[in-house]
Structure formats: C-alpha cells, structure tokens
Amino acid sequence: MPAQVAWGRTPLTEALIVRGLNKTFAKPAVSDLDLTVHAGELYALLGPNGAGKTTTLRMVAGLTKPDTGEISVFGIDARQDPAGAKALIAWAPDEAMIYDRLTPLEYLEFVAGLWSVDPALARTRAEQLLAQLGLADEARRRCEGFSRGMKQKVALAGALIHDPRLLILDEPLTGLDAAAARLVKDMLQARVDAGCTVILTTHILEVAERMADRIGIIAGGRLLAEGRLDELRAKAGDGASTLEDVFLQLTAEGASA
Amino acid sequence: MSLFKPAGTLWLLAHEIRLAWRGYRAGRAGKGPGALIGLGVLFAFACLGGVLIALAVHGHEIPITPLSIIIADLACAVVLTLMLSQTLSASAEALYERGDLDLLFSSPLDPRRVLLVRALGVAANVALIFLVFVTPLLLPSILYGHPAWAGLFGVLIALALIATALGLFLAMALFALIGPRRTRTVAQVLAALVGAAFFLASQYRNLMGEAASDNLMVQIARSAGDGSLVLPPLASLPLQAMVGQPLPLLGLLGVGVGLFWLAANALGRRFSDAAAAAQGASSRRARGPAKPAGAFAAGAFKATVRKELRLIGRDATLLSQVLLRVLYLIPLALVLARSASKVEAAALAGGAGIVVFMAGQVAGSLAWITLSAEDTPDLLAVSPTSTGVLWRAKLVAALIPVAVMLAGPILALAWFQPLTGLLTAIGAGLSAFACAQINVWHQKPSKRADFRRRRGASWYATLAEFLIAGLISGATGLAVAGLTVWALLPLIVAGALLMAMRRSGDQIAKTLRMAS
Numbered sequence: 021m022p023a024q025v026a027w028g029r030t031p032l033t034e035a036l037i038v039r040g041l042n043k044t045f046a047k048p049a050v051s052d053l054d055l056t057v058h059a060g061e062l063y064a065l066l067g068p069n070g071a072g073k074t075t076t077l078r079m080v081a082g083l084t085k086p087d088t089g090e091i092s093v094f095g096i097d098a099r100q101d102p103a104g105a106k107a108l109i110a111w112a113p114d115e116a117m118i119y120d121r122l123t124p125l126e127y128l129e130f131v132a133g134l135w136s137v138d139p140a141l142a143r144t145r146a147e148q149l150l151a152q153l154g155l156a157d158e159a160r161r162r163c164e165g166f167s168r169g170m171k172q173k174v175a176l177a178g179a180l181i182h183d184p185r186l187l188i189l190d191e192p193l194t195g196l197d198a199a200a201a202r203l204v205k206d207m208l209q210a211r212v213d214a215g216c217t218v219i220l221t222t223h224i225l226e227v228a229e230r231m232a233d234r235i236g237i238i239a240g241g242r243l244l245a246e247g248r249l250d251e252l253r254a255k256a257g258d259g260a261s262t263l264e265d266v267f268l269q270l271t272a273e274g275a276s277a
Numbered sequence: 278m279s280l281f282k283p284a285g286t287l288w289l290l291a292h293e294i295r296l297a298w299r300g301y302r303a304g305r306a307g308k309g310p311g312a313l314i315g316l317g318v319l320f321a322f323a324c325l326g327g328v329l330i331a332l333a334v335h336g337h338e339i340p341i342t343p344l345s346i347i348i349a350d351l352a353c354a355v356v357l358t359l360m361l362s363q364t365l366s367a368s369a370e371a372l373y374e375r376g377d378l379d380l381l382f383s384s385p386l387d388p389r390r391v392l393l394v395r396a397l398g399v400a401a402n403v404a405l406i407f408l409v410f411v412t413p414l415l416l417p418s419i420l421y422g423h424p425a426w427a428g429l430f431g432v433l434i435a436l437a438l439i440a441t442a443l444g445l446f447l448a449m450a451l452f453a454l455i456g457p458r459r460t461r462t463v464a465q466v467l468a469a470l471v472g473a474a475f476f477l478a479s480q481y482r483n484l485m486g487e488a489a490s491d492n493l494m495v496q497i498a499r500s501a502g503d504g505s506l507v508l509p510p511l512a513s514l515p516l517q518a519m520v521g522q523p524l525p526l527l528g529l530l531g532v533g534v535g536l537f538w539l540a541a542n543a544l545g546r547r548f549s550d551a552a553a554a555a556q557g558a559s560s561r562r563a564r565g566p567a568k569p570a571g572a573f574a575a576g577a578f579k580a581t582v583r584k585e586l587r588l589i590g591r592d593a594t595l596l597s598q599v600l601l602r603v604l605y606l607i608p609l610a611l612v613l614a615r616s617a618s619k620v621e622a623a624a625l626a627g628g629a630g631i632v633v634f635m636a637g638q639v640a641g642s643l644a645w646i647t648l649s650a651e652d653t654p655d656l657l658a659v660s661p662t663s664t665g666v667l668w669r670a671k672l673v674a675a676l677i678p679v680a681v682m683l684a685g686p687i688l689a690l691a692w693f694q695p696l697t698g699l700l701t702a703i704g705a706g707l708s709a710f711a712c713a714q715i716n717v718w719h720q721k722p723s724k725r726a727d728f729r730r731r732r733g734a735s736w737y738a739t740l741a742e743f744l745i746a747g748l749i750s751g752a753t754g755l756a757v758a759g760l761t762v763w764a765l766l767p768l769i770v771a772g773a774l775l776m777a778m779r780r781s782g783d784q785i786a787k788t789l790r791m792a793s
Contacts, residue, residue, distance in 0.1 A: 133580020
C-alpha cells in the first residue's frame with residue numbers, strides 16, 4: 021500500500037506537491053521551494069542557468085536526495101515510498117539516457133521490463149511509439165550511429181513506454197530539428213489531452229508560452245512566481261507583455277532581492 | 278626550432294602527452310595509497326630479483342652460439358607478437374575513438390602528422406609496458422659489470438616501433454578489406470589470436486595428441502647440440518643488438534624507425550579517411566525487410582539479463598579478452614579429455630583446479646563490467662525496480678558466459694570421470710559466484726566506454742578475487758585427488774575471506790551515491 025500524504029489539498033487532484041524543499045551542494049541549489057502541479061496540466065519550469073530547475077526535478081524523480089522537504093506524487097510520499105512514486109513517473113533529461121550498443125527496440129524492451137509492463141503490450145507500444153517518432157526504419161539499428169535528435173527521440177519513447185502519469189522532461193527539445201520539435205510538442209500535447217501531467221524545463225520561452233497551462237519561474241533555488249501567463253504578466257506589472265519580458269523582469273527582481 | 282612551432286609535430290606530441298598525463302592523473306584521483314604501495318612492493322621484489330640475477334651473471338658474458346641466437350630470436354618473436362597484439366588493437370581503436378580526432382582533422386594539420394603522433398603514442402605505450410617489466414630485472418646487471426646489455430632497451434624500442442607499424446598496416450588492411458563495421462571486432466579477435474599464438478604453438482603436442490613429436494625447444498636444442506642447425510642470414514642480429522654491439526643495434530633501430538616512418542607517412546591520408554568513415558559506421562542495419570519484433574522479456578530481471586548479455590556480446594574488447602581465455606582453455610580441455618579416459622582421477626587434480634580458477638577470474642571480470650559499467654545509472658535509479666533485482670540480474674548475466682565457456686571442458690571430464698566432473702562443476706560454480714559477488718559488493722560505477730581496462734577496479738577486490746579463486750581451485754584439486762577433508766581447509770579460508778569482503782546494501786548504496 022503506497023504511503024499516502026495527509027497534508028495539502030486533496031492529494032489525488034494534484035500530480036505533484038513539493039513543500040519546503042532544500043538542497044545544498046557547495047552552495048544552496050534549492051531553497052525552501054514550494055511547488056504544486058495539478059493533475060493533467062502541462063507545467064513549465066523556467067529559470068536562468070543554475071537556477072535549480074534540474075536539481076528540483078532530479079529530487080522529484082528520486083535521483084537526488086533532498087536535505088529537507090516533502091514530495092508527494094499523486095498522493096504518494098516519494099520519500100517514504102520511492103518505488104510507488106517512481107512507478108508513476110517518467111524522467112527524460114537533456115542528455116538521452118540510452119545505450120549506444122542497443123537498438124531502439126531492445127532499449128524499449130529493457131525500459132518496459134524495468135517498469136514491469138506486460139511484454140506483449142510493451143512490444144505493441146514500442147512499435148507504435150517508434151512509428152510516431154519517425155524511427156520505425158531505425159528500430160533494429162544500434163543507437164551508436166544516431167544523431168543527438170534521434171537519441172533524444174529514443175529516450176522520449178523510453179519515457180512513454182510505461183504510460184507514466186507524471187512525465188518530467190528536462191530540456192526536451194534540445195538537439196531536435198524543427199520538424200522533430202513539432203512532433204515532440206504534438207506528442208506531449210496529446211499526452212496532456214489524454215490526462216497525463218507533464219512538467220518540463222525549457223530555455224525556449226515561446227514553447228512555454230504556447231504550450232504550458234501554468235508556468236513557474238525559479239531563480240537562485242527559489243520559486244519567484246507561479247501561475248498562468250496572464251497572472252504572471254499581472255505580477256510583473258506594466259510593460260511586461262510577453263513571457264520573455266515577464267521572465268527577464270522577475271528574474272532581475274529576484275537577483276536584486 | 279620549427280618542430281616546436283604551433284601545429285608542428287613536437288607541439289602536437291606535447292599536446293598528446295599533456296592529455297595523456299591529465300587522463301592518468303584523473304584516473305588516479307580518488308585512489309588511496311594502497312595501489313601505489315602495492316606497486317612499490319612489486320617493484321622492490323623485481324629489483325631484488327634483478328640484483329640476484331646481477332650477482333649470478335657477474336663476470337659471465339652471453340655466448341653467441343646457434344642455441345643462444347635461436348633463444349634470443351624466439352624471445353624477440355614472442356615479445357613482437359605480444360606487442361603486435363596490443364598495437365593492432367590500439368590502431369583499430371584509434372579509428373573509432375573520437376576524442377579530439379574530429380577537431381584535428383577539421384584543422385589544416387597534415388593528417389600524416391596526426392597519425393605520426395598517434396602512432397608514437399601507441400608505440401610509447403607498448404614499449405613502456407615492457408620496459409617497466411624489464412628495467413628492474415636488467416638494471417642491476419647493467420650497473421654491475423654489463424653496461425653493454427643496455428642494448429636490450431634499444432631492442433625493445435625497435436620492436437615496439439616495428440609492432441606499431443605492423444599494427445597500423447594490419448588495421449588499415451582490415452578496414453579496406455572488411456569495412457568499418459567489422460574492423461573493430463575482427464581486429465580485437467585477431468589481436469587476441471596473435472597474443473595467444475605462441476602459447477598455442479607451444480601447446481601443439483597437447484592439441485595434436487601423443488602422435489605429435491617432441492616439443493619445439495627440445496628439437497632445437499638437439500639440432501644445436503649435434504651441429505645440424507643452420508641459421509638464416511641476420512638471425513644473430515637481435516642477440517648481437519641485445520648485448521650492445523653498436524652496428525646490429527643501430528641496424529635494428531633503423532629497421533624499426535624506417536618501418537614506423539613508412540607506416541605513418543603512407544597511411545596518413547588513409548587514416549583520416551578511415552577515421553571519418555568509421556564514425557557511426559558500426560551501427561548495424563537490419564538485413565532485408567523489417568521483421569516483426571521478437572517477444573519482449575517479461576519483468577525487470579529478465580529484461581536486465583537480456584540487456585546485459587547483448588551488451589557483453591557487442592563489446593569487441595571484452596569479447597576478445599574472453600576469447601583469449603577460451604584459447605588458453607582449449608589445450609587444457611583436450612588434455613583433460615584425453616587423460617580422463619586413461620588415468621586415475623587424482624592425476625586430473627591440476628587440470629580441474631585450473632578450470633575452477635579460470636571460472637572465478639572470468640566471472641569476476643564480467644561481473645565487474647556488468648555491475649559497474651552502466652551507461653544510464655539515472656534510468657535505473659528512476660525506475661521502480663529495486664537495486665537488489667538489478668544486481669542479481671547483472672550477476673546472472675555475468676555468470677552465463679562463464680557457464681557456456683566452461684561447459685565443454687567440464688562435460689568432457691564428466692563423460693569419463695563423473696565424480697571429477699561433478700566436483701569441478703561445483704568448484705567452478707562456487708569460484709565464479711564468489712568472484713562475481715565481490716563485484717556486487719565493491720561496485721565502482723562509471724560509463725561503459727571508460728571500462729576498456731580493468732585498472733579501475735579496487736585493488737583489494739581484485740586481490741580478493743584472485744585469492745578466493747585460487748583457494749577454491751586448490752580445494753577442488755584436493756577433492757579430485759581424494760583428499761576431501763583437506764579440501765575443507767582452503768574452502769573455509771575462502772569463505773572467511775568472502776565474508777570479510779561483504780558489504781551491506783546500505784554501504785553499497787552510499788558508495789554509489791558518493792560516486793554519482
């Protein structure tokens with residue numbers, strides 16, 4: 021029985037609740053961070069380089085141990101029951117987590133095995149995903165000769181093979197050409213429409229502006245602002261018409277605070 | 278000096294040396310003084326051996342006779358094949374390892390200069406390995422009455438240059454003949470065969486059976502003794518060079534430098550073309566129309582075993598190392614099979630012990646790779662599969678090739694001597710499991726590409742593997758010889774040693790966290 025969280029809003033309406041999260045390496049990377057991501061929304065986490073985005077997401081994915089704080093994934097306390105939380109999550113970093121000497125199909129077989137997906141279902145899903153991502157012809161080629169974009173697509177297929185309820189993507193569009201980026205964006209939107217929750221970080225503000233239901237802006241390990249684009253505009257005040265204006269204004273304020 | 282100018286040969290060489298030195302320093306970072314102390318002790322022992330040799334040979338000169346010439350020639354041939362095994366492998370790898378190759382070839386640098394410097398690196402590496410072994414043994418004799426024997430250093434350098442040139446020619450010939458996709462694997466396998474060539478040649482009597490004549494050295498000694506040995510021209514050149522005769526030494530060095538220069542100059546352009554063609558060429562395309570995918574493995578355990586076996590099967594370097602051990606086992610298997618049909622079980626004790634020792638060593642090497650060489654540790658960490666399941670799967674994946682490798686010798690033994698076969702199988706199983714388990718407890722995670730050599734393993738884990746495999750091997754030998762009670766003693770010591778190496782899951786997890 022997964023460990024249920026008693027704090028906060030009704031847990032199952034929230035995909036992710038983070039409270040008082042702290043992590044310090046040589047200096048504080050994440051400080052007293054609170055974050056709430058609603059189930060079924062696409063949430064964009066934005067911030068300048070070194071803001072603490074990746075560290076935050078790594079803690080949520082169970083890859084980095086927080087110093088203090090609480091993380092709940094669909095009501096499951098991720099620190100008490102990491103396996104229960106991980107069963108619902110997929111994590112895709114900017115560097116594709118794949119094996120050069122495996123073919124995409126072999127890789128997907130392995131990932132499906134890790135999440136204990138039924139083999140027949142996994143095989144069907146693998147073929148569908150590779151076809152959707154334009155990799156059907158490369159399904160039996162080893163990944164070692166693939167371009168960075170192709171490797172990213174294989175990794176994305178790996179993240180989707182177990183049909184996660186919470187998909188965490190760190191810079192998912194890095195290395196993709198325009199057509200591949202469009203393909204990935206469409207796939208992510210389709211997942212969100214089907215009820216999956218997506219959290220992504222990106223430096224391409226246009227992507228966040230167009231796709232995200234809500235946006236969080238983080239700098240120096242602290243959440244500076246969170247909300248829909250219009251809410252962020254209002255918070256940034258006069259003169260901030262685009263997300264870029266909002267982002268630059270809020271991060272500048274955050275830096276001087 | 279113009280050579281030291283930017284983009285000059287020496288400038289490029291200095292750049293390579295700096296990178297190599299920093300790579301060495303990075304590899305040493307985090308290692309305790311234990312390995313250094315161990316090396317120091319080994320070096321001291323070697324020096325002691327060298328001093329004893331110097332005392333024994335003081336006042337004696339090496340006679341230049343047909344027998345000593347043949348021995349020197351054979352020694353050179355053995356060293357040359359061992360060096361060639363390494364240079365062939367290194368030359369093929371140089372084509373595939375990108376490193377800064379793309380940067381160098383995209384610059385206006387002459388490709389011949391790039392190859393010359395890379396080849397110098399290969400030659401220096403090979404020469405250093407032999408010089409490190411020879412120097413402590415030879416230096417005391419050179420200092421104590423035989424300064425001319427320093428010629429042996431020159432011979433080793435000449436052989437390293439010749440081996441590098443031959444390695445480059447062979448690698449490029451393979452590339453031209455079989456293409457970039459297969460060259461890497463074939464070169465590694467060929468290197469293993471070349472490395473084992475002299476061992477196999479020396480075992481021809483075992484391979485061919487009783488009908489084969491006496492061994493080679495006995496025949497040579499007999500011919501030299503009765504004066505019927507006719508030496509080919511220049512056969513005495515290596516020995517004369519070793520004992521410091523200037524002209525033969527210069528001649529041998531001249532041959533080495535000449536061949537090396539020829540290879541670097543003739544192959545420079547081809548090397549850059551081949552390196553470009555090698556990039557991404559190793560991805561294998563499915564033949565014919567796409568077939569439906571085979572059944573996926575069910576569950577994390579099976580999927581991980583399957584994945585690890587695939588990765589082992591596709592690692593040319595690892596395969597060549599396993600192949601080398603298989604080659605060493607072939608004569609032993611034949612001897613065991615022949616003897617088992619004729620002799621008492623006790624006579625098979627040594628052979629059974631070797632099989633058991635080999636099982637531990639190969640299992641340890643494979644488990645080291647499957648457990649510590651992981652390209653996507655984060656993927657495993659984010660999955661809900663417990664680390665225990667993953668470690669067990671990786672352990673099993675390491676043991677399967679060992680079982681396949683040893684099935685032949687053990688079955689041959691069991692066919693004629695069932696009890697001996699059973700005892701050997703149990704010993705091999707225990708030895709393999711114990712050595713593999715040590716690698717579960719002492720993981721050192723890193724990328725697979727960093728695992729070209731085994732030097733990353735902790736020295737005490739490697740030593741423990743060696744000792745435990747040796748103890749279980751001894752116990753098996755004793756049991757086969759009928760000394761069952763005596764066999765318990767090494768088994769108990771091996772068990773105690775294994776328990777001393779044990780680490781809890783929390784301790785392993787802590788080590789892995791620190792490493793990441």
